[in-house]
Amino acid sequence: MSRFKLTLEYDGSAFHGWQLLKGHSSVQGKIMDACREVFKTDRFELYGSGRTDAGVHALGQVAHLDVATQLSTTQMRYKLNDNLPASISIIAIEEVDPKFHARYDAIARSYIYQIATRKTAFGKKYAYWIKDDLNVVDMQAAADMMVGMKDFRSFGDKDSETKSTIVEVTSVNVYRDGESIIVHVVGSHFLWKMVRRMVGVLIEAGRGNINASKLRSFFERHSDEPAKLTVPPSGLYLEHVYYPGEKINDKPIPLLYIR
Template sequence: MARFKLTLEYDGSAYHGWQLLKGHSSIQGKIMDACREAFQTDKFELYGSGRTDAGVHALGQVAHLDVNTKLSPMQIRFKLNDNLPASIAIIDVEEVDAKFHARYDATARSYVYHIAKRKTAFGKKYAYWVKDYLNMEDMHHAAQQMVGLKDFRSFGDKDSETTSTKVEVKSVNVYKEGDSIVIHVVGSHFLWKMVRRMVGVLIEVGRGNITERKLQSFFDSYSNEPAKYTAPPSGLYLEHVYYNNEEIDYRPVSLLYIK
């Protein structure tokens, strides 16, 4: 039995998230179907670096695959892609040590969120169109309050896999890119719905509805208010998963190609 690290991208619009869920179409389920075709066996295991919600996309999701095969990594990549829908693509396959774990060995993760400042004919599934004026300077300044090791329980949701609500956010930056605003977030890990609620709160800051003092109160004590501002999944992309003290790139990937 060999272990392979898979790096993949996907358009999450038509899927109920990464995780296999009975009665729903998932990214993990589609890859498992492709594995059955490629290896002609049910004897394999597939683990992702983490879940993405329904409608969330990925530019660099990582999974590990345990399977008994004589195929080379390149052959595995080609065979899996041949059996996957156009909305899921395996970017890279490499054989790794049997101790490598896609989730537990990850040292950091980055996300980008795409806000459209104008109506776009192509981006409804890939961006969140905010019609109101957003003060980017206020958003970026408020974003720095989210950096550091903090208790993000006000920004998360109930999740059986989470034992602590403390998360180390390494950076949150707000950029203008053409007719878009891109929010780039890097952290050790993230709670369920946390990034979308961070974005939603920053949008309210940009609208002038939330002050820095109010934002700080979400960290001082639990509040369910951020849940009201949860940004839609369409604009969220899992950008990169970091391993082995890999140097973090704090510059967001360009999303101009989806405008």
């Protein structure tokens, strides 16, 4: 049995997230179905770098697959993609060291959140429309306050299995591009719903409703306010999962921006 690293993208609109969940359609479940068809066996293991929630997309999700096969990695990619829905695409497959672990070997992850500044006929599943005029300068000032090793307990979820709420965020940048506002976040890891709550707070900063003092208080003591500001999953993309030796990029890769 060999171990393979899979890099994939998916439109999360129709899925109940990455993780296999009985009674729901998941990205992991669809890939496992394709594996059964291609390899003609149930003897394989598939692990993702982390879960994404229902409706969240991925541009560079990573998983590792343990399976016995004589197929080349190119043949594996073609055959698996032939058996996957159009909304899931495996970009690359490479054989890796048996000790490689998609989740535990990751050193950083990056996310993109897309905000539409106008109503769009095509972007509801892929962006969050904000009618208000947001001040991007104020949003960036708030984003700068989120960088560093901090206690993000106010941005996590009480139902999360994560014990520690200390997270190192290495960069948070806000860009205006056409009629989109893009929030790009890079960190060691993220708590459940953390990025969506960070973006919700940044939006309120852009509206002028959250100042530096209020934002600072979210890190000094627990607050339920960020949870109330959780933005929809439709605008969120897992951009990249980084492993040792990779250079971390603090600028987002291009999306289908709203013009």
